[in-house]
Amino acid sequence: MSTVQSEPTSSVASRATDLVARARAAQQPWAAKTPEQRAAMLRQAQQAILARAAELAELIGAETKKPLAESYSSEVLGVADLFAYWCKYGPGLLRPRKGKVPSLEMPGKTAWVERLPRGVVVCISPWNYPISLPMRTIVPALLAGNAVVLKPSEITPGTGRWLVDAMHTVLGDVIGVADGDGEMGAALVEAGPDQVVFTGSTRTGRKVAVACAERGIPCDLELGGKDCAIVLDDAAVERTAAGIAWGIVTNAGQNCSGIERVAVHAAVAGKFVPALVRELQRAAADVPELVTPAQRHLVESHVRDALDRGAKLLTGELTPPEQPLPPLLLTDVDRDAPAWKDESFGPVAVLIVANDDAALVALANDSRYGLGASVWGGDLKRAEQVARQVRSGMVWVNNHSFTGAVPDLPWVGLGDSGTGVTNSPEALEHLTRPHLLVIDRASALEAWWYPYGPAMVELMKTVVDRQRSGGLGATLRTLKALKTRMAEIARARQN
Ligand code: NDP
Numbered sequence: 182m183s184t185v186q187s188e189p190t191s192s193v194a195s196r197a198t199d200l201v202a203r204a205r206a207a208q209q210p211w212a213a214k215t216p217e218q219r220a221a222m223l224r225q226a227q228q229a230i231l232a233r234a235a236e237l238a239e240l241i242g243a244e245t246k247k248p249l250a251e252s253y254s255s256e257v258l259g260v261a262d263l264f265a266y267w268c269k270y271g272p273g274l275l276r277p278r279k280g281k282v283p284s285l286e287m288p289g290k291t292a293w294v295e296r297l298p299r300g301v302v303v304c305i306s307p308w309n310y311p312i313s314l315p316m317r318t319i320v321p322a323l324l325a326g327n328a329v330v331l332k333p334s335e336i337t338p339g340t341g342r343w344l345v346d347a348m349h350t351v352l353g354d355v356i357g358v359a360d361g362d363g364e365m366g367a368a369l370v371e372a373g374p375d376q377v378v379f380t381g382s383t384r385t386g387r388k389v390a391v392a393c394a395e396r397g398i399p400c401d402l403e404l405g406g407k408d409c410a411i412v413l414d415d416a417a418v419e420r421t422a423a424g425i426a427w428g429i430v431t432n433a434g435q436n437c438s439g440i441e442r443v444a445v446h447a448a449v450a451g452k453f454v455p456a457l458v459r460e461l462q463r464a465a466a467d468v469p470e471l472v473t474p475a476q477r478h479l480v481e482s483h484v485r486d487a488l489d490r491g492a493k494l495l496t497g498e499l500t501p502p503e504q505p506l507p508p509l510l511l512t513d514v515d516r517d518a519p520a521w522k523d524e525s526f527g528p529v530a531v532l533i534v535a536n537d538d539a540a541l542v543a544l545a546n547d548s549r550y551g552l553g554a555s556v557w558g559g560d561l562k563r564a565e566q567v568a569r570q571v572r573s574g575m576v577w578v579n580n581h582s583f584t585g586a587v588p589d590l591p592w593v594g595l596g597d598s599g600t601g602v603t604n605s606p607e608a609l610e611h612l613t614r615p616h617l618l619v620i621d622r623a624s625a626l627e628a629w630w631y632p633y634g635p636a637m638v639e640l641m642k643t644v645v646d647r648q649r650s651g652g653l654g655a656t657l658r659t660l661k662a663l664k665t666r667m668a669e670i671a672r673a674r675q676n
Contacts, residue, residue: 289623298326300375400600406552413558480527
């Protein structure tokens with residue numbers, strides 16, 4: 182679907198090239214500032230955005246159909262927190278690390294491992310959280326000294342442009358925005374940035390990864406999911422049902438970490454299933470419409486296919502297109518059906534009952550995705566044990582998914598959910614490159630330099646022996662061997 186006028190491919194390519202070039206020119210003076218100076222400017226950018234928070238929240242609602250409460254809770258607030266976290270902790274996290282160099286064999290050296298910006302980061306973003314998702318990359322990337330070009334989804338172009346315009350007034354060309362659809366995304370990769378951070382579907386992510394690999398560009402992928410909630414037999418029924426209902430329907434289920442599968446212990450199913458049905462029915466009033474007709478068609482096709490194969494709806498029904506889709510809970514779903522296997526990205530989940538913890542874990546792990554999962558239970562030790570057996574990047578005990586709004590915690594998946602990390606100090610490893618700087622204050626020649634001789638071999642043997650046995654005796658033998666070796670070098674150089 183396209184909301185922008187189509188333009189000749191060469192013009193898309195040249196706009197992409199211009200954007201990357203402009204960002205590249207601005208990046209060097211930006212990187213020359215200290216992290217503290219950059220943090221001070223990012224605080225001003227935060228103020229520029231938050232001063233117009235109400236306008237932003239309205240715009241998000243208009244483009245994504247989110248209720249105003251969610252525009253604030255999952256987008257505007259998230260942005261405020263991201264700036265606050267990175268401006269406070271980022272400079273410390275970027276401080277160079279002093280490397281450990283063996284002082285006996287390699288005297289007089291100081292090594293610094295610095296975190297340098299990669300250069301120009303292209304951030305390709307989806308429409309479901311058009312502000313908070315790209316900002317998880319934009320804020321730490323800028324703080325680390327990169328320039329960023331944002332490619333928002335064609336479905337939410339206004340929000341992306343608003344955000345970048347607000348930041349551009351303070352930061353200038355280190356932040357840019359690329360209007361356009363997937364063709365523009367591909368052209369930005371072609372334009373040769375230094376890093377691509379892609380959030381979106383597994384299908385597109387694969388294409389982006391191939392294009393990056395062909396050009397040797399590092400690439401982070403944050404992709405789809407099919408999260409499972411495991412309900413143990415000692416779960417607090419009411420709270421668990423309320424939490425899982427939220428996990429299924431928040432943002433109309435258009436969440437990479439939306440709960441799309443619920444695996445329930447048979448011993449609690451009799452109480453839990455009616456409670457979940459009640460919660461989903463109660464939530465119906467707050468569920469917005471799906472963002473696009475295409476998305477709705479996909480969700481409905483999963484439900485229809487499951488029903489055709491013999492599944493039942495425990496709550497909800499397929500409604501005419503002019504009415505929003507209510508929360509839908511399916512049971513008796515064939516595990517080969519797309520409703521079980523593929524990401525639906527709507528207010529729909531599949532419920533399945535099993536008799537013990539091992540069977541519940543096996544159900545959760547029956548997926549090619551691996552983004553999030555949750556385990557709900559009263560005995561926290563047991564719940565933690567179950568949680569550790571689930572194959573996913575993130576697992577929450579007695580909650581789901583809320584940590585996307587906590588900047589210190591990594592957002593990470595595996596398998597078809599991608600390999601990227603956003604949020605947290607760990608994300609800096611992707612947005613910067615390690616750079617080694619070594620200062621040598623030694624005046625003597627090195628024991629491993631030419632010319633080689635028998636004393637060199639003896640020294641190496643002594644060093645190996647020291648690694649093997651350790652202790653003072655081995656250190657003294659190494660010192661002696663070093664002395665002999667240095668004398669050997671000196672003799673050889675006199676000839
Ligand atoms: P898409 O994969 O369709 O699009 C994502 C972005 O990629 C859009 O900006 C799109 O542009 C752009 N794009 C499309 N084709 C290309 C290409 N060939 N090269 C470069 N860029 C391209 O995803 P959706 O926008 O539909 O978002 C929904 C998906 O995102 C879901 O699968 C969801 O699970 C996932 N997601 C993952 C998250 C995570 O953290 N793991 C978080 C949130 C969502 P355009 O839209 O303009 O065509």
